[in-house]
Amino acid sequence: MNTNPIIALDLSSKVEVIEFLEQFNEKLFVKVGMELYYQEGPAIIQTIKEMGHDIFLDLKLHDIPNTVKSAMKGLAKLGVNLVNVHAAGGSQMMQAAMEGLIEGTPVGQERPALIAVTQLTSTTEEQMQKEQNILTSLDASVINYAVLAKEAGLDGVVCSVLEAKGIEEACGKTFFKVTPGIRLAGGESHDQKRVATPDFAKSEGSTQIVVGRAITKAENPVEAYHTVQQLWGGNA
Numbered sequence: 001m002n003t004n005p006i007i008a009l010d011l012s013s014k015v016e017v018i019e020f021l022e023q024f025n026e027k028l029f030v031k032v033g034m035e036l037y038y039q040e041g042p043a044i045i046q047t048i049k050e051m052g053h054d055i056f057l058d059l060k061l062h063d064i065p066n067t068v069k070s071a072m073k074g075l076a077k078l079g080v081n082l083v084n085v086h087a088a089g090g091s092q093m094m095q096a097a098m099e100g101l102i103e104g105t106p107v108g109q110e111r112p113a114l115i116a117v118t119q120l121t122s123t124t125e126e127q128m129q130k131e132q133n134i135l136t137s138l139d140a141s142v143i144n145y146a147v148l149a150k151e152a153g154l155d156g157v158v159c160s161v162l163e164a165k166g167i168e169e170a171c172g173k174t175f176f177k178v179t180p181g182i183r184l185a186g187g188e189s190h191d192q193k194r195v196a197t198p199d200f201a202k203s204e205g206s207t208q209i210v211v212g213r214a215i216t217k218a219e220n221p222v223e224a225y226h227t228v229q230q231l232w233g234g235n236a
């Protein structure tokens with residue numbers, strides 16, 4: 001998979017997306033999440049594909065297995081590179097998601113990679129224990145979800161950089177560790193709790209990094225992207 005930093009296009013309209021992407025002269029890997037997809041619908045995927053970029057469609061599906069399978073079957077037709085579910089939906093749901101993707105991918109087209117969100121990077125260990133009543137360490141919960149995802153046949157997980165090494169030990173080097181919560185040194189964390197710099201992500205074994213506001217809200221997004229890219233360097 002493309003190892004360029006994944007830019008989170010947390011924008012709310014097609015006009016903003018085009019304006020943002022037109023600043024760049026290179027092939028990018030971008031993430032379309034709920035904000036954009038729910039306002040612009042599947043047509044936004046076609047628009048971005050026509051501009052030549054790779055796409056992570058981040059809709060974090062979490063429902064009963066049958067519903068997730070059918071939804072994935074539909075998403076598979078969009079021709080994106082990466083999609084995700086919540087590991088908390090359980091192993092049957094994750095297996096169903098993969099079945100839907102396989103069934104829905106048109107002949108001759110590559111199946112999108114499928115990853116599972118473990119514990120959101122906006123969650124602290126204290127919150128997890130109090131609010132989710134998961135009475136173990138955050139690390140242990142993330143690794144438990146990663147192993148569950150691997151056993152269900154998924155290609156990897158979303159986690160923070162802080163858990164990437166442990167997941168590499170448990171699930172192997174080629175299992176994707178896609179890590180959001182990326183900030184440049186001294187940058188504001190916003191709502192993220194488990195944050196790290198691009199260079200630390202590389203040293204901890206992240207296979208992809210997801211970067212939103214540090215690029216999209218920068219005074220010069222192209223310059224910020226290249227700074228992130230240089231520090232990250234890829235883990236291929």
Ligand SMILES: O=C(O)c1cc(=O)[nH]c(=O)n1[C@@H]1O[C@H](COP(=O)(O)O)[C@@H](O)[C@H]1O
Binds near residue numbers: 060159
């Ligand atoms: O699945 C994700 O992409 C995701 C999982 C997670 O645990 N944490 C997380 O921040 N994300 C996404 O990654 C992006 C991070 O954005 P910034 O905090 O602006 O860099 C957002 O679009 C989130 O929806």
